[in-house]
Amino acid sequence: MGKKRKIYERIELTDLGDKGLCIGRDEKGEVVMVNGGVPGDVVRALSKRKRKGVAQGQLLKVLEESPHRCEPICKHFDDCGGCKWQHLEYSAQLEYKNKIVLNAIRRIAGCDPERVEAPVPANELTFFRNKLEFTFSDKRWITLAEAKDELNIKRGGALGFHRPGAFDKVVDIDECWLQKDPSNSIRNFVKKYAVDKGLTFFNLREHNGLLRNLMIRTGRESQLMVLLSFGEEDKDAIEALLKSLIKNFPQITSLFYVINTKGNDTILDLPLHHFFGSQYIEEKLNDVVFRIGPKSFFQTNPGQAEVLFDLALSFADIKNDSLVYDLYCGIGSISLMAAKAAKKVLGIELVPEAIQDAEINARLNNIDNVEFIVSEVEKILDDSFFNQKGKPDIIIVDPPRAGLHKNVVEAINNSKVEKVVYVSCNPSTQARDIGLMKNHYSLERIRTVDMFPYTSHIETVALLKIK
Numbered sequence: 218m219g220k221k222r223k224i225y226e227r228i229e230l231t232d233l234g235d236k237g238l239c240i241g242r243d244e245k246g247e248v249v250m251v252n253g254g255v256p257g258d259v260v261r262a263l264s265k266r267k268r269k270g271v272a273q274g275q276l277l278k279v280l281e282e283s284p285h286r287c288e289p290i291c292k293h294f295d296d297c298g299g300c301k302w303q304h305l306e307y308s309a310q311l312e313y314k315n316k317i318v319l320n321a322i323r324r325i326a327g328c329d330p331e332r333v334e335a336p337v338p339a340n341e342l343t344f345f346r347n348k349l350e351f352t353f354s355d356k357r358w359i360t361l362a363e364a365k366d367e368l369n370i371k372r373g374g375a376l377g378f379h380r381p382g383a384f385d386k387v388v389d390i391d392e393c394w395l396q397k398d399p400s401n402s403i404r405n406f407v408k409k410y411a412v413d414k415g416l417t418f419f420n421l422r423e424h425n426g427l428l429r430n431l432m433i434r435t436g437r438e439s440q441l442m443v444l445l446s447f448g449e450e451d452k453d454a455i456e457a458l459l460k461s462l463i464k465n466f467p468q469i470t471s472l473f474y475v476i477n478t479k480g481n482d483t484i485l486d487l488p489l490h491h492f493f494g495s496q497y498i499e500e501k502l503n504d505v506v507f508r509i510g511p512k513s514f515f516q517t518n519p520g521q522a523e524v525l526f527d528l529a530l531s532f533a534d535i536k537n538d539s540l541v542y543d544l545y546c547g548i549g550s551i552s553l554m555a556a557k558a559a560k561k562v563l564g565i566e567l568v569p570e571a572i573q574d575a576e577i578n579a580r581l582n583n584i585d586n587v588e589f590i591v592s593e594v595e596k597i598l599d600d601s602f603f604n605q606k607g608k609p610d611i612i613i614v615d616p617p618r619a620g621l622h623k624n625v626v627e628a629i630n631n632s633k634v635e636k637v638v639y640v641s642c643n644p645s646t647q648a649r650d651i652g653l654m655k656n657h658y659s660l661e662r663i664r665t666v667d668m669f670p671y672t673s674h675i676e677t678v679a680l681l682k683i684k
């Protein structure tokens with residue numbers, strides 16, 4: 218018999234912490250991080266393993282409801298894990314995001330929290346994503362509701378999202394609020410077609426089965442790309458499915474498929490088969506047109522990306538004689554927008570394919586005052602690089618979650634460049650870097666732009682000025 222797990226009879230949840238977990242205290246005053254609660258709730262919870270020495274609890278019952286609690290809009294909320302904060306009113310989501318930024322600036326950066334400005338809310342709370350990736354699995358996640366009612370458990374395959382913490386289980390989704398239609402109709406059509414025709418769903422442990430992944434990309438100008446990944450090369454079954462998709466969804470403007478028999482779902486290293494329509498879709502961000510292929514990275518919430526980049530560019534206040542560096546430039550979204558105002562922009566990015574896209578997009582928009590370099594920023598940014606390429610007036614950085622490499626911080630500190638605009642998707646590492654720069658740069662402004670409502674993801678833009 219397994220060890221009986223402890224029940225916390227009463228935990229008062231007081232705050233939101235890392236990864237959207239609630240911080241609470243049990244009857245003895247010990248801190249417990251609870252999954253699924255809302256600050257202000259009093260809950261009963263099942264104790265789970267400690268993480269980094271902190272007790273973890275799984276919510277069992279809400280004993281007293283927080284005034285910030287609201288009804289989730291999605292019927293898959295309890296199982297999916299994609300939009301973890303749907304039970305928290307939107308104004309409270311923003312308040313908690315801002316609190317996390319305030320704490321990071323005060324405690325990690327050691328800077329004045331007065332510099333933190335009110336967050337910019339999202340324009341749209343639903344249907345804001347332009348890309349979703351669904352997974353097929355021959356093992357459906359048994360939902361919490363089904364588990365309670367043992368007689369009505371539906372077995373069989375699923376097409377949806379991975380259940381958090383269970384790599385081989387997929388939550389079957391028939392309604393998602395993240396991407397506008399026909400995204401829902403296409404996903405449900407593919408699943409029904411597969412079941413009707415007896416096509417096999419992928420087994421994520423044994424790596425066999427035909428249907429593996431479905432990616433749907435929607436453009437704001439009614440363009441639509443679909444990419445299907447198959448785990449086996451059954452040409453007849455694949456062609457019949459793709460033809461049926463085109464027939465039933467005239468909205469599809471671009472259709473690809475790929476055979477992926479590898480141990481992982483990544484298709485970036487695999488040749489794609491172009492089956493129908495255009496090779497790409499196009500999307501506009503602030504008057505710059507971007508050509509997006511099936512493997513291209515692109516901002517997933519284009520509406521809020523415009524708001525984020527507008528804010529970054531207003532912080533940068535670029536003049537027509539400015540030389541601007543865009544470090545970690547990706548496909549050059551910021552570089553190309555900045556180039557419209559600047560004398561010249563130089564973008565540096567690690568991924569060659571992203572730079573190829575950036576160069577294509579520069580040509581497409583007749584922008585010729587940009588230069589892109591493929592490299593790790595930390596390997597080339599130093600005094601001799603500044604001497605060779607010119608010392609910039611403004612440096613814009615948009616690093617991955619890990620933040621800036623220490624060599625990059627050092628190079629910026631030594632450069633004495635007038636202004637640094639720091640776009641970030643991780644307030645902790647951004648605050649760490651701002652702290653490492655504070656002897657040379659003062660934090661003038663920092664503001665959150667809410668890109669992903671109902672999640673704990675935070676995007677911020679900070680303006681630093683030379684002291």
Ligand SMILES: C[S@@+](CC[C@H](N)C(=O)[O-])C[C@H]1O[C@@H](n2cnc3c(N)ncnc32)[C@H](O)[C@@H]1O
Binds near residue numbers: 546571
């Ligand atoms: C947050 S994204 C920036 C996206 C970009 N602003 C855009 O809109 O396309 C971070 C980028 O940094 C790149 N990257 C990660 N590590 C890097 C490094 N050491 N040097 C240069 N680029 C890096 C990633 O490939 C990614 O494109």
